[in-house]
Amino acid sequence: MSQAALALAARRHGASISGSHVCLYEQGKRVPEMSTAMALAAAMNVEPTRLLDRRVVSEQAWLRLRAGLSQREVAEHLGISQGHWSRIENGEATLEDSKLAAAAGLLCVSTQLLRGLLERATA
Numbered sequence: 001m002s003q004a005a006l007a008l009a010a011r012r013h014g015a016s017i018s019g020s021h022v023c024l025y026e027q028g029k030r031v032p033e034m035s036t037a038m039a040l041a042a043a044m045n046v047e048p049t050r051l052l053d054r055r056v057v058s059e060q061a062w063l064r065l066r067a068g069l070s071q072r073e074v075a076e077h078l079g080i081s082q083g084h085w086s087r088i089e090n091g092e093a094t095l096e097d098s099k100l101a102a103a104a105g106l107l108c109v110s111t112q113l114l115r116g117l118l119e120r121a122t123a
Contacts, residue, residue: 015039091121
């Protein structure tokens with residue numbers, strides 16, 4: 001698939017990119033927004049985690065993507081806003097202890113593992 005064709009396919013999944021963006025992503029000169037990475041993955045029919053470098057995605061985001069969930073879906077299940085979950089993934093906010101078990105269940109990890117990741121992220 002050409003870069004232009006991939007960009008076109010990704011646009012059908014909500015991305016706002018061109019073939020030149022794809023080129024920059026491939027060369028490692030630019031990192032796609034999470035929503036763009038999700039659209040690219042959908043366009044190529046692969047798991048989003050296959051496209052992302054774990055060094056540039058938080059562990060919480062990695063777990064969410066691995067579970068096949070959007071930020072909005074996690075937030076809705078937990079009864080919080082998507083923006084709050086985004087800040088949690090970025091280490092800018094904390095998750096209430098009362099929601100930890102539910103979040104761990106959604107992400108298919110133990111509460112202990114998730115608690116450790118969240119504590120490291122906000123440290």
